[in-house]
Amino acid sequence: MSAPFDRAHTDELMSFLGSSPSPYHAVANTAQRLEKAGFRQVEESAPFDEAAGGRYLVRGGALIAWYVPEGAVPATPFRVVGAHTDSPNLRIKPVPDTGALGWKQLAVEIYGGTLLNTWLDRDLGLSGRLALRDGRQPLVRVDRPLLRVPQLAVHLDRQVNEGLKLDRQRHMMPLWGLGQPREGELIEFLAEEAGVAAREVLGFDLMAHSVEPPAYLGRDEELLAAPRLDNLLSVHAGAAALTAVVGRPLGHIPVLAAFDHEETGSQSDTGAESPLLGRVLERSVHARGGTLEDHARALAASFCLSSDTGHAVHPNYPERHDPGHHPVAGGGPILKVNVNQRYATDGAGRAVFAAACERAGVPWQSFVSNNAMPCGTTIGPITAARHGIATVDVGVPILSMHSARELCAANDPFLLANAMTAFFDEGRDGAPTGSSWQA
Numbered sequence: 001m002s003a004p005f006d007r008a009h010t011d012e013l014m015s016f017l018g019s020s021p022s023p024y025h026a027v028a029n030t031a032q033r034l035e036k037a038g039f040r041q042v043e044e045s046a047p048f049d050e051a052a053g054g055r056y057l058v059r060g061g062a063l064i065a066w067y068v069p070e071g072a073v074p075a076t077p078f079r080v081v082g083a084h085t086d087s088p089n090l091r092i093k094p095v096p097d098t099g100a101l102g103w104k105q106l107a108v109e110i111y112g113g114t115l116l117n118t119w120l121d122r123d124l125g126l127s128g129r130l131a132l133r134d135g136r137q138p139l140v141r142v143d144r145p146l147l148r149v150p151q152l153a154v155h156l157d158r159q160v161n162e163g164l165k166l167d168r169q170r171h172m173m174p175l176w177g178l179g180q181p182r183e184g185e186l187i188e189f190l191a192e193e194a195g196v197a198a199r200e201v202l203g204f205d206l207m208a209h210s211v212e213p214p215a216y217l218g219r220d221e222e223l224l225a226a227p228r229l230d231n232l233l234s235v236h237a238g239a240a241a242l243t244a245v246v247g248r249p250l251g252h253i254p255v256l257a258a259f260d261h262e263e264t265g266s267q268s269d270t271g272a273e274s275p276l277l278g279r280v281l282e283r284s285v286h287a288r289g290g291t292l293e294d295h296a297r298a299l300a301a302s303f304c305l306s307s308d309t310g311h312a313v314h315p316n317y318p319e320r321h322d323p324g325h326h327p328v329a330g331g332g333p334i335l336k337v338n339v340n341q342r343y344a345t346d347g348a349g350r351a352v353f354a355a356a357c358e359r360a361g362v363p364w365q366s367f368v369s370n371n372a373m374p375c376g377t378t379i380g381p382i383t384a385a386r387h388g389i390a391t392v393d394v395g396v397p398i399l400s401m402h403s404a405r406e407l408c409a410a411n412d413p414f415l416l417a418n419a420m421t422a423f424f425d426e427g428r429d430g431a432p433t434g435s436s437w438q439a
Contacts, residue, residue, distance in 0.1 A: 009240070009414040010224060014214035016236045017226045021127035021209035023061030023085035023260045024139055026232055030239050030258065031058060034065055037243035050287035054246060057280065061085050061260030062270035064280045065242060069250040074290025077301035078281055080255040080389065081241065081420055082272065082379050083234035083308065084262035087227070088114030088402045090149075090172065092126070092206040097181045104177035106147065106186060111207065112263030116166045118403040120151040124174060124208040130194055131203035140194045140206070147174035147208055174208065210404045222330065222410055229398055229406040231262070233413050234307035241420035252302075253284065254424040262308075262379055272379035278387050303352060304391040305423055306344060306380030307416065310334045310367050312397035312408070322370045327397040330409035332363035333416045336378070336393040344380035349392030353423070360422035362415045365397070394419075 020026035031041065039054035052072070056065035062085065066078075093107040110116070123145035129137045149172055154160055166172065184198070190206070191198040214226030238256045245254055261271040268274060281302075285295040313326035327334045335353055336343040357364045369375040384391040396416050398408040 006414045007410075009417060010410050013233065013236050013413050014224070014226060017214045017228055017232055020228065020232055021125065021141060021143070022129070022139075022205075022207055024129045024137075024205070025127060025141060026085045026228075026235060027058055027061055027063045027258065028139060030063055030065075030235060031056060033239050033243065037246055039065060039067075039243075048283045048287040050284055054242075056256075059276060060270045062276060063258045064255065064277060065239075066253055066255040066280070066284065067242060067246055067250075068253055068284070068288075069248070071249070072253060072288060074285055074288045074294035075297040075301075076288075077252045077298050077303075078255050078284075078389075079252045079424055079426075080257055080277070080302065080304040080383070081234075081238040081423070082257045082259070082277075082304055082306045082383055082391075083238055084231045084259045084266075084272070084379060085235055086112070086260050086263050087230055087232070088112030088263050089404075090114075090119060090124075090174070090208040092128075092186070092204070092208075095183075096186045096206075097183050098173065099175075099181035102178060103175050104179055104181050104185075105173045105175055108172060108174065108208065110168050110172065113402050115400070115403045116168070116172060117164055118400075118405065119172070119208070120149050122404060123148060123211050125211045126190070126206055127209055128204060128206035130190065130196065130201050131205075132196060132200045133202055134200070138194045138196060140190050142190070142193055143211055145211055147176050149174045212405065216410060217407070223407060224410045224413070225405055225407050227405050229396075229408055230309040230401055231307075231395075233309060233396055233408070234416070237413055237417035237420055238307065240417045241424050244421045245424045248425060250424070251426060255281070257383075259379060266379060266382055272382045273386070277383070281387070299388055302389045303349075304380070304383050304387075304389045305353065305420065306378050306383060306391055306393045307420070308336075308378045308380075308393070308395045309398045309401060309406075309408075310336055310395045311401060312399050314399060320370060320373060322368050325366055325368045327365040327367050329397055329399070329407075330411060331365050331397070332357070332412065333394050333419055334365045334367040334397050336380075336395060337366060337368045338375045338377075340375070341381050342375040342377040343393035344378075344384040344391035345393050349390060352390075353392050353394055353419070356423040357419050360418045362419045362422070364419070367397070 054067040090108040099105040124147035217223040261268040266272040380393040
């Protein structure tokens with residue numbers, strides 16, 4: 001049977017990607033979608049009310065959302081979809097205003113394992129958040145050509161096509177104007193954009209982003225070219241799946257956990273290494289009258305899909321892939337395996353994911369790294385080890401991972417969302433609760 005495709009889902013994903021240039025914007029946009037589905041925000045410092053219904057909390061660039069179905073008891077297990085909101089990019093340093101020789105530039109720090117050359121000669125905007133004297137943290141988004149990292153002309157580097165070497169400190173500072181740099185100029189500009197007084201800005205978390213919008217690509221528009229597919233594609237799919245199961249008689253509590261800082265190791269108060277998810281799950285059990293015993297029983301029966309993008313087989317570099325595992329774009333989500341626990345998948349987890357895909361009518365593929373190539377990792381092993389929850393690593397195969405602009409099949413995000421919906425949508429007797437798997 002041919003894989004289903006809902007262009008409306010991909011259109012919505014493109015809108016989400018375009019309006020979410022920073023983790024903070026991604027969280028705000030996801031929260032807006034949850035609000036429309038009837039979820040309500042809770043504060044971490046307030047008591048949890050675990051009556052039936054949907055709720056979510058936000059901490060910086062991270063969001064945890066969960067839905068408590070009617071009849072949930074203290075030991076009701078959780079089904080978690082985990083993802084991350086951050087992507088490799090260029091981030092603004094604390095003293096940003098710099099430049100030389102008649103050019104105004106901004107000092108940047110390289111965030112994560114970005115493909116540096118993909119940021120050259122590209123129109124860039126700025127986004128993130130400001131931290132004000134009164135405690136507010138307004139989001140800022142300058143979504144027009146503002147910055148550019150110019151490459152050296154071939155006439156001045158005749159060997160460039162034999163191997164481009166970029167110095168991360170000297171060669172990646174973007175231009176943004178002419179003249180002598182002036183201290184405080186960037187913050188004055190962004191404060192005006194945000195409608196606040198520059199003197200009220202005491203801190204910031206800012207980053208560059210490509211202003212080129214997501215687009216369908218190819219003769220038949222079978223491909224999607226966009227920034228931040230890694231990993232806002234998974235965040236969007238998880239939110240679609242979570243809101244799709246609202247009101248159904250589930251036998252577990254579906255959870256979306258979207259963390260920040262995965263690209264730098266997850267060690268932050270908003271990363272997967274933090275106690276954020278564990279505390280939410282524990283407080284959820286206790287709010288329903290549960291004990292330590294109930295909490296342990298709930299986690300023992302829980303399961304997590306760690307969803308991140310993976311590598312589609314590259315037609316120009318097939319030797320970089322395992323010869324028996326060639327995930328193709330348009331072939332459905334991938335199950336990621338690494339016996340050294342760079343991914344958390346085992347045989348039992350494979351069975352859970354395969355069953356969900358079967359119920360959803362979604363094709364799926366296996367990915368394993370070439371033994372001669374190092375394997376990346378995800379939040380999957382962290383979640384499994386930190387919380388003792390059985391975990392499987394999945395995702396969508398893409399090309400140009402960690403580029404300023406990545407590529408996937410236009411139908412694969414829809415297939416992933418449907419597989420997630422099937423994973424969430426299981427009744428108290430273990431059977432699916434609905435006949436439609438469209439997220």
